[in-house]
Amino acid sequence: MELAKHADRLRARGYGVCSVSYDPVDVLREFADRRGITYPMLSDPDSAMIRVFGLLNEEIEPGTRDYGVPHPAIFFVARSGRVIRKYMEERYYHRRTLATILADDGEPADLQTVWEVNGEQVAIRARTLQREVYPGNRLALMVDVEPRPGLHVYAPGAGAEYRPLTLRVHPQPYLTVDEPGSPPPDGTWTSPLEEEVPVYTRRTRIRVEVALGTRQELKPVYDAGGMLEVTGILAFQACSETVCWVPQEVAVTWTLTLRPPDLERPPEPLRRERLMQRDG
Numbered sequence: 487m488e489l490a491k492h493a494d495r496l497r498a499r500g501y502g503v504c505s506v507s508y509d510p511v512d513v514l515r516e517f518a519d520r521r522g523i524t525y526p527m528l529s530d531p532d533s534a535m536i537r538v539f540g541l542l543n544e545e546i547e548p549g550t551r552d553y554g555v556p557h558p559a560i561f562f563v564a565r566s567g568r569v570i571r572k573y574m575e576e577r578y579y580h581r582r583t584l585a586t587i588l589a590d591d592g593e594p595a596d597l598q599t600v601w602e603v604n605g606e607q608v609a610i611r612a613r614t615l616q617r618e619v620y621p622g623n624r625l626a627l628m629v630d631v632e633p634r635p636g637l638h639v640y641a642p643g644a645g646a647e648y649r650p651l652t653l654r655v656h657p658q659p660y661l662t663v664d665e666p667g668s669p670p671p672d673g674t675w676t677s678p679l680e681e682e683v684p685v686y687t688r689r690t691r692i693r694v695e696v697a698l699g700t701r702q703e704l705k706p707v708y709d710a711g712g713m714l715e716v717t718g719i720l721a722f723q724a725c726s727e728t729v730c731w732v733p734q735e736v737a738v739t740w741t742l743t744l745r746p747p748d749l750e751r752p753p754e755p756l757r758r759e760r761l762m763q764r765d766g
Contacts, residue, residue, distance in 0.1 A: 488620075490523045492584035499591060501562070508533050508554040543578060560587065579622040580662075580697045585615040586626045597628065601739050607724035607731055608633050610738070618743045619714065621704050624697040627740050629653055629720055632689035639722045641671035641684040648683060649723035649733035653692045656717045660699035660707070667693050675725070692720075698744075707744050716740040 493503045504526040507514065514527040528535075533554040536542050541556035558581050562571040573582045589595040601612035613628040631651060633639055640648040653666045669691065671684035696716060698704065707714050716739070723733040 488581070488584050490521060490525070492588065493525050495588060495593070496584075499588075499593065504528055506530050506535055506556075508536065508556070541574075575624070575697075577697075579700050580624050581622050582624040583616060583619075586624070586695075589615055589626070600741055603736065605736075606634070607637055607734075608639065608722065610720060610736060612738050612740050614740055614742065616742075618745050619698060620745050621698055621701045621747050624695060626693055626695050627655075627716060628694075629692045629738055630689055631686070631692070631720070631722065633687060633724060637724050637726050638673070638675055638685035638687045639724050641686050641690075642668050643671070643684045645681070645683065649721060651686060651690070651692070651722045652720075653694060653738070654719045654721070655694055655696065656719075658716075660703040661716065662697040662699075664695040664697075675727075694718075701747055704744060708746070712744045714742045714744045716742070 489503065489505060496503050506528045508530055509517075510531050511529045514529055517523070518527055530536055531554075533542055533556070536554065536556040539556075539559070539561070541559050543555050543557050546553045546555060555578065558575040558578065560573045560582065561569055564570050573587065575581070595615060597613045597615060598617055599611050599613050600617065603610050609630075609632045611630040613630060615626060619625060631639065640650045642650045642652070644650045651668065655663045655666070657663060671686060672690070673685050673687045674682040675685045677683055698714075701708075704714075718738045720736045720738050721733065722736075724731050
């Protein structure tokens with residue numbers, strides 16, 4: 487589990503770590519022993535705590551094997567019991583990666599460059615917090631754009647006659663793409679018509695979150711060798727104080743390694759015990 491992998495990093499930032507699931511104690515104990523998990527795993531077989539947090543997946547029919555399963559969520563809770571931050575997912579298989587959460591929490595990000603081009607007007611780098619991903623991962627991808635000294639690119643909010651810096655990630659059947667986020671401009675450029683146009687003059691970063699589909703949806707990627715390519719188009723227009731170049735569109739690619747999920751299940755007696763407990 488990814489939480490076990492990053493538990494020490496969370497503790498180093500002052501957080502206690504635990505998990506809650508609707509599995510009975512014996513199933514959790516077997517899973518923890520098998521995977522070497524040392525943080526508390528709390529059993530909520532009646533889904534009482536899951537309901538208190540508003541996480542019960544109502545789309546699952548009562549009486550079925552999976553009834554009681556929660557929507558995936560991560561809560562940061564203060565010692566007073568107040569929820570100070572939360573990450574929730576609608577789809578049962580989506581999980582925000584801990585690397586993304588730790589970066590959101592202010593931990594220095596170990597960004598990895600997976601693609602780059604050094605153009606005459608700008609340098610462009612596609613970056614990620616992790617090169618290895620799993621089905622259901624929700625993760626952040628970034629593009630760094632750095633104008634050459636003395637140049638600028640237009641920022642969102644520039645007029646219709648300008649081409650602002652934008653990123654469009656290509657849709658895929660196994661990929662959910664959020665709206666990219668851009669930082670505020672770091673300056674303005676005064677046009678010949680005395681307009682104040684928002685621009686970027688220094689390195690700026692566009693961030694987009696993507697969520698991978700299920701193992702079945704990603705089967706074409708596994709069949710092709712497990713290398714996942716996320717592609718998009720970066721559009722911009724670079725200018726100096728006196729010259730504007732033709733607007734450009736640059737193809738950007740993030741190449742990631744798709745790892746297989748953990749499909750090992752509890753022994754059959756424990757699975758029967760879970761069903762018996764849930765059936766009352």
